[in-house]
Amino acid sequence: MNSIRRPVTGQMAYDPASGRTGVVQAVHAADELLFDHQVTAHRVAFLRPERGGVEWTADATALRFPAQGDRSY
Template sequence: MNTTEHRVTYASHPKNGTLVLDTATGRQGTIVAQEIHTSRWTDKVVRRVIHLRPEKGGIEWTTDPGHLEPVA
């Protein structure tokens, strides 16, 4: 993906503060933000990246929204 062809904005996520499981890593974390990648040519969203904060502290990480499952 060529990032010069995309605008990246950071925004709160509708589920900010929700504890989720990242199925790609097996880790649990709280949703804190999202990146929205928008095409400079078509103005359409081409990618979203979710920022997660570890449940018990540590370094935040990012994941694809399709890898998230709610934690009961």
């Protein structure tokens, strides 16, 4: 069992694949989604920049809590 804590809906998260930090809007199983999310993971997270902007998708299992110096848009 994976005991690593990961950000959940409403929390800030760092997406290492994009190098961006944003607020988690939702997390879904990949097979529930009806569009090409281009994420190969089984769980897809939707993130949005803290001050608003364009939402993006990320591998939910790769998200981590932001550390000082992680970029934000």
